[in-house]
Amino acid sequence: MVVLNFIINEIFGQGAIFLALVAMIGLILQKKSASEVIRGTIMTAIGFFVLNAGTGLITGSSIDGISAAFNALLPKAATDTATVDIGGTYGTQIGIVMLLAFAFNLLFARFTKWKSIFLTGHMLYWFPYVFIAAGVDAGLTGGKLIGLAAVFTGLYMVIAPNLMHPLVKKVTGKDEFTIGHPTTTLSVLSAGIAKLTGDPKDSCEDIKVPKSLGFLREVSITGSITIAVVYIVLYFILLANGLTPGEVWGYAEGSTGFFTYCFTHAIYFGVGMTIMLQGVRMLIGEIVPAFKGIAEKVVPGAIPALDCPVIFNYGPNSLIIGFITAMITSTITILLTAGRFPTVVIPLVVTCFFENGCAAIIANAYGGRRGTIIACAVNGIVMVLLVGFGAYFFNKTIQPWMLVYGGQDFSLWGIIEGTIARIIH
DSSP states (O other): OHHHHIIIIIIITOHHHHHHHHHHHHHHHTTOOHHHHHHHHHHHHHHHHHHHHHHHHHHHHTTHHHHHHHHHHSOOOSSOOOOOOHHHHTHHHHHHHHHHHHHHHHHHHHHSSOOEEEOOHHHHHHHHHHHHHHHHHHTOOHHHHHHHHHHHHHHHHHHHHHHHHHHHHHHHSSOSOEEOSTTHHHHHHHHHHHHHHOOTTSOGGGOOOOGGGGGGGSHHHHHHHHHHHHHHHHHHHHHHTTOOHHHHHTOOTTTSOHHHHHHHHHHHHHHHHHHHHHHHHHHHHHHHHHHHHHHHHTSTTOEEEEOGGGGGGGOHHHHHHHHHHHHHHHHHHHHHTTTSSSSOOOOOHHHHHTHHHHHHHHHHHHHHHHHHHHHHHHHHHHHHHHHHHHHHHHTTTTHHHHHHHOSSHHHHHHHHHHHHHHHHO
């Protein structure tokens, strides 16, 4: 158990350590010098932490207030939600599932033509977490719980990145990596819709901006302005509903006010975007060349499946357009479906930005501006429905967590696994 817990918590459970170890093994297999191995290993870890720092600023210091406002505005759920500490109570089971699934992924990549290897460190943990939760919610225990979660995690690690592979190749024009992240449902849907409704020649990235508005070419500035507008609109909505914005958002009138709160949250978005994109460049610049050693020596033809922000550099305009579109349609859908699910769905800000952002970039590659807007509008509806129906499968375990991080593969695959778990039980 000591060895197992070390592998689970200190290696697989730490994205920076896991990717640094992968880079080190790849460089050693390429017979690089000690200096190159050390540099590549440490720079991979640094790139991961830079990317993670940017992501943290976006989710924790910028868009968090949007969810807080809607939490205050929307009524409470008609059905009580029970929260189970899945990570604490079922930590060992999650770890076993993680190791079994990753081993299956390696073997499958070694002996079949589907060559992706799932390397998104934190997702190696979160998918077993979701599948264990769905099994527990259905009443499974012991071997059945571990076995079903391991099967679904292993299948996901193989199927999702390989479905994403041609979509990512369409965006990047290269065959260096794929995506290992719960964006697959939204991305595949977006590619299909955009292909039918748009023209890839009319790209979001080619939008003509007047010289007087040249600053809008900077995605960090555009994103910051967008977030500021959202907060201003929410401010007046809170007032109109008899709520005090300072209490909702936790700033003290007299020392700081809404202007400071809005300004800092908006600018933190731009800071987060700048840092995140720099981290993406660093991580890709190190992990892809290092991974060639594994692809040549251990799993011939293998490609790494990485976190979704690695594609953001290829379509920053698409990312922002997709984010705004999905936020609008998801919010409208939430209002129209209020009271129809056993939970109150709040705006899925994280999903709209990250998973839908990746889908928007893919949609742009297949259908340009028109395709991107239509596809992301549909995504905004789909993600709300997934969280709403998913509540039937998570309301006894991790529904509060799913309200923030669901609405994509977590929800869809969790619903499928939960259904099978109930049949088995």
